[in-house]
Amino acid sequence: MDFPNELLHWYHQNKRDLPWRHTNDAYVIWLSEIILQQTRVEQGLPYFNRFLEKYPTVSDFAAATEDEVLNLWQGLGYYSRGRNMLITARLVQEQYGGVFPSSWEQLIKLKGIGEYTAAAIASFAGNEPRAVVDGNVYRVLARYFGIDEPINSTQGAKTFRKLANELLNRNEPALHNQAMMEFGALLCKPKNPACGICPVREGCYAFKHNAITTLPVKLNKLKIRKRFFNYLLIKDGDLILMHKRGAGDIWTNMYQLPLIETAELMEPHHVLDLPAAKSFLSENTSVKAISAVHKHVLTHQHLYVRFIELDGFKNKPTGDFFFIEVKKIKNLALPQIIFIFLTKFLN
DNA sequence: AAGACGGGGAA
DNA sequence: TTCCCAGTCTT
Known part of the structure; x- marks a missing residue:
């Protein structure tokens, strides 16, 4: 045969x-x-x-x-x-x-x-x-x-x-x-x-020929990029502020918390000083809780993710930002890192 | 031709 | 850690 x-x-x-x-x-x-x-x-x-x-x-x-x-x-x-x-x-x-x-x-x-x-x-x-x-x-x-x-x-x-x-x-x-x-x-x-x-x-x-471990041959030159994500957890009663991601990056058209990406790992205090943070903060916004850094591994990227819970927020959300009832979160398509954190946090 | 794109299971 | 999974699309 x-x-x-x-x-x-x-x-x-x-x-x-x-x-x-x-x-x-x-x-x-x-x-x-x-x-x-x-x-x-x-x-x-x-x-x-x-x-x-x-x-x-x-x-x-x-x-x-x-x-x-x-x-x-x-x-x-x-x-x-x-x-x-x-x-x-x-x-x-x-x-x-x-x-x-x-x-x-x-x-x-x-x-x-x-x-x-x-x-x-x-x-x-x-x-x-x-x-x-x-x-x-x-x-x-x-x-x-x-x-x-x-x-x-x-x-x-x-x-x-x-x-x-x-x-x-x-x-x-x-x-x-x-x-x-x-x-x-x-x-x-x-x-x-x-x-x-x-x-x-x-x-x-x-x-x-005892070549089981060497075949097949695969060219491997994977470059892994490190990224630092600071997610803001902003609640208003039973509402939570979410953001719809756009194209051109990971997780196209999926939903996440408001994100401030930084070039390196920063203390939450410094993150909130950044211009990018201003639109989410008011004079009386305070930091309620800070999570540990979660490492989330993707094929081409290692994400170092921190969640910062804030009390108070500034503007009525516009564009791709919106408040949604906590119980409706399950209807949104969430990246695993967001899903796992929110599942734990909201229960 | 090379790089981007998730997440998880197995060793 | 490292590999790679019933690969495809974009640049």
């Missing part, structure tokens, strides 16, 4: 029972694939169930508001996925009459759908012979065939895409793709792969 067929055989015996594997509905497949981008199955699963329950069809999704979608997406990260889904759902509703496309050529044009997702939906929903190349596939192919081209270089991506399509079982593209990914996720794992029970280890370059 050749390599792809061995994996297919392995898949039939070892696959997980996942809800999106019981449907051919392109909309449902799309929902699962977007949620699973850069996201573990266990983390995405509850979101998939909630989204499908709230938006059973793409028409239901298209009728949602961005606030609603982001609120449902809260905690999953990479929020542009949620915003792009709404754009795509509305386009599918308008241009395709609410019928989600399942051909690669149509899918690749949609917002939030790249090469991987187009191949996934086209093969799972349309039975189109397109090989998926995700993190699992990169790893499995790099190890088995001993490919040391960086998976995140332009040339490397081309090499792996070509190989993946050569291997593709064109009679069973959906099962083939599922098998490749499942094998990478469950057996040929990044760390401590289960080579001891691997059905294809005899043909595996990395197993034979």
Whole structure:
């Protein structure tokens, strides 16, 4: 049996029972694939169930508001996925009459759908012979065939895409793709792969040459920026002052407390002396409480976050600032750091 | 071609 | 800590 067929055989015996594997509905497949981008199955699963329950069809999704979608997406990260889904759902509703496309050529044009997702939906929903190349596939192919081209270089991506399509079982593209990914996720794992029970280890370059830990090769030059966030907690009875973030930074269009960002970690007293703080303060504003510094880790940034509770405020809020009832906070899409703090603080 | 974009789980 | 997850978009 050749390599792809061995994996297919392995898949039939070892696959997980996942809800999106019981449907051919392109909309449902799309929902699962977007949620699973850069996201573990266990983390995405509850979101998939909630989204499908709230938006059973793409028409239901298209009728949602961005606030609603982001609120449902809260905690999953990479929020542009949620915003792009709404754009795509509305386009599918308008241009395709609410019928989600399942051909690669149509899918690749949609917002939030790249090469991987187009191949996934086209093969799972349309039975189109397109090989998926995700993190699992990169790893499995790099190890088995001993490919040391960086998976995140332009040339490397081309090499792996070509190989993946050569291997593709064109009679069973959906099962083939599922098998490749499942094998990478469950057996040929990044760390401590289960080579001891691997059905294809005899043909595996990395197993034979003891290169499991060096393959796949990935160029990594991640620059991490430090940022210092001072959040102001301003309450007026059972109202709390909130701010809607704009585009061009993390957490686009999500909600936070009034923020004063500083170039370095500062004492709260000095933060309040800054010009940026003036619009929130009056002569009789006093500091009520100061939180410890919370470190919040993002992929490209480390946030050092402090919450400063104030008594009294100055102006009627304008623009993107507004007071909202505390009990309605749960309807806003909040970054995790804000959500966790407020959940604790308000209870 | 490189950088930005979240959050969490595993080792 | 470090890695990386059923990647995509922007510059």
